[in-house]
Amino acid sequence: MNISTLFLSRLQFAATISFHIIFPAFTIGLAAWLAVLEAMSLATGNPVYRRVFDFWLKIFGVAFGMGVVSGMVMAFQLGTNWSELSRASGPIQGPLLSYEAFTAFALEAAFFGVVLFGRSRVRAWFYLLSCILVAVGTTLSAFWILVNNSWMQHPVGFVIQNGVFVPTDWPAIIFNSVVWVRFPHMLLAAYLTTAFCVAAVGARYLLQGRDRAEATVMFRMALGLAAVLIPLQIFFGHLTGDYVHDYQPAKFAAIEGRWVDEQPAAEVIFAVPDSDGERNRFEWKVPVLGSLIGSGTLDSKEIGLKDFARADRPPVAIPFFAFRVMAGCGMLMLLLAWLGTYCARSRKLNEQRWLLWPVAWSFPLGFIAVLTGWFTAEVGRQPWTVWGVMRTADALTPGLSSHFAAATLALYVAVYGFIFCFGIYYILKIVNRGVMTGKVVAFWNGNAIHQTFNPDPRFAAQRKAAEITLAARKAASRR
Known part of the structure; x- marks a missing residue:
């Protein structure tokens, strides 16, 4: 076994998972917090919660997309670099990953579009339900990944037949006692990651003297x-x-x-x-x-x-x-x-x-x-790789060359670095613009009318022009 090939393959997987985990750790907590904000907006009628929701929804959309894209590559590595692990543990890990697709991805794909584009097209209760189901989907995704990883940390419920791990007790695998320790630990870590991102943005706005009502909500809710x-x-x-x-x-x-x-x-x-x-x-x-x-x-x-x-x-x-x-x-x-x-x-x-x-x-x-x-x-x-059962060196693809491992490592780092930089750039751009900037869509007789909205006194002229335009369009639509 070429030790450099093993090292490079491990380094490659470490690099891709390090890039990827940043975004689920952020979006899991953010999805839950968006659901809370939407519920508070409906319950209290306070427009501040709605504005904070709309602001963080933009960031959630960027981070969610980056998490999906960066996670796709990890599955390919199991076939290219770790085929022996895939062959031996496929009867267990394959179904667990498919459960994530059938439950978590199904919920996210079905309702994330409603959250992004459907507020004006569905009833308020259904929009809130969509927010909750997106949060449930992100949580289920974390659950199935932790079930998979926890089985590798503490393998149970299987027998070895011809070098293959064959499941004999699915409840033991899914409800592994280790899962119910590690899953809450990871879930809380995601919530805390989101909380400090939200609190940091709120603190920044308070220091700058902008969006004070929204910044105070962010700061107090997140740190509380x-x-x-x-x-x-x-x-x-x-x-x-x-x-x-x-x-x-x-x-x-x-x-x-x-x-x-x-x-x-x-x-x-x-x-x-x-x-x-x-x-x-x-x-x-x-x-x-x-x-x-x-x-x-x-x-x-x-x-x-x-x-x-x-x-x-x-x-x-x-x-x-x-x-x-x-x-x-x-x-x-x-x-x-x-x-x-x-x-x-x-x-x-x-x-x-x-x-x-x-x-x-x-x-x-x-x-x-x-x-x-x-x-x-x-x-x-x-x-x-599977604790006490399969060594990492034995999980590597036979015949894999160190040149291939080095080339794919460099390629993955370059692509992930590109995605990461542009994703962070757009998130920072949204943060720098602030909560009370951008476009608000007003509806009159079913027709969407775009109105620029910014309460800052420096934008009084633009706001007045937008109000006149909106009034004129409303009058024209009555005729």
Whole structure:
């Protein structure tokens, strides 16, 4: 086996999934929030909710399209680079991916068009229902992907026949206990990613003194939600750590940076792992805390990486540092969410510029946490593709050349980089334009009339001209 081919194929899949996961992590939460905004708009009649909805719907449309496009390529890689994995696990992974298409994609495809173009063509209750079903579709997509990935992390409900994983218990596969820990953890991560993007835009507008009513709604709703969800996310993160501790001890030891058995075990807060020397450099640790985190007791024995053969150990540095970056982002988001919620309730936000600035720059935190969380889970799973059953080296396509892997890696990075740059450019363009700009469509006798709308005093002349044009068209239509 050419090790460079294996490395390049792994790097290729890591690159494509890193590009892709950014957008589902954003749109899953954003779809749910749009449904909430539409419900609040109908329930209260407050036009602010409607304007905020219309603003974020544009961004959702761009991000959703980029997520679909970037996700298409990942399926092709399973055939080109990982055909042995596809052959062996196809009876399980194939149906799971098809369930995603039949449920999640069906809902999204059927109702996303209504959300984008159907507000004036359907009743208000049906439009709200469409928003809810799009949110349900994005959530179902995450569920089936997590079922698939969780089976690879903790394979159950199958037998091996002629080198093929044959399912014997679909309920065990779908309702795997690991799924019900990892799926809420991922779902909450998506909600928090969206929340901090929304809060960051709201904080930016407040700093600029524009769209104050809409910015205040964004800031308060987003950070209020985050203030509640982050403690819940920490709880599910702990449950995720428990499953890793019980089912993937080598990964757990790598995350902890623990090389030798300890009883009681210390918790390594920071170190520089040295895999060649099987030790940590510049180590800073807290006694006993490792046993408390790992087993919930003060004197448990926690195993180290030296208990496993070198061939069965994951790379240590990536899961070790990625986990700490993820946890650090979570703590920073918790601090900002609680401070922001307190200040939003007790003081005028316009006077809290010391808080608005860090919140305005907090939008990458959720994305960084999601990416580093996936790095921890996936790199920590090595050298297994299907944990304990199929090694990553055995999942590679036989005869695949390193030249082909390098060429497709370069091609994917170039294409994804192009898509990413233009997608971000259009999203930033929408954000820079603000909430109260653009075109509003008015209807008179069933005919669409476009009216430019901007409440900024600088656009008074344009607004007056639009009002005169609209009045003239209405008068003409009466005649």
